[in-house]
Amino acid sequence: DAGVTQSPTHLIKTRGQHVTLRCSPISGHKSVSWYQQVLGQGPQFIFQYYEKEERGRGNFPDRFSARQFPNYSSELNVNALLLGDSALYLCASSPPGVGEQFFGPGTRLTVL
Amino acid sequence: EDQVTQSPEALRLQEGESSSLNCSYTVSGLRGLFWYRQDPGKGPEFLFTLYSAGEEKEKERLKATLTKKESFLHITAPKPEDSATYLCAVQADAGGTSYGKLTFGQGTILTVHP
Helix, strand or coil: CCCCEEECCEEEECCCCCEEEEEECCCCCCEEEEEEECCCCCCEEEEEEECCEEEEECCCCCCEEEEECCCCCEEEEECCCCHHHCEEEEEEEECCCCCCCEECCCEEEEEC | CCEEEEECCEEEEECCCCEEEEEEEECCCEEEEEEEEECCCCCCEEEEEECCCCCEEEECCEEEEECCCEEEEEECCCCHHHCEEEEEEEEEECCCCCECCCEECCCEEEEEEC
């Protein structure tokens, strides 16, 4: 079975630009969560969506937004990029009724 | 606020030298504690879920245990391919059927030398 997929793999942007990251969950999973991982730290929670509704939001500025589509795929959008937004962005999906989250390979974002 | 602290930050072992990684946590009602393995530049790989104190899970050379305040990941006779960052995360009871965010520790970097 295919795991969580994310695109693009790598991305280089400059300060002030906008970026869109994409995620496709494991088939049958209806919940998608986004995390930011900076080098040397554990992942930090950004958003969780379930059945296309936002179910949780972490301590991130309004420059970060996300949505989930009818096929349960998801997008994470970041506006007005800052140098500090450089990180590995991880998407995770969960099957109904369980707490485990299964992660994709991540998108490495570099902001110059 | 949920908090997770992992120790040590880094651990270097010789092949075959068993050891343990620690995960201390505070959470307002534990729904689950999760262990992940992460290789450099890749996403975390799910290893175990523990739900209640006294529970144990095993997979190959790894064994995870849980108390009311901490979890241990025991590595028996490790091999070089066990080298990775091991992450611990907790999930709080959000009520109802919602399964909420994971709060992660900073990880333990394990290096196993041949």
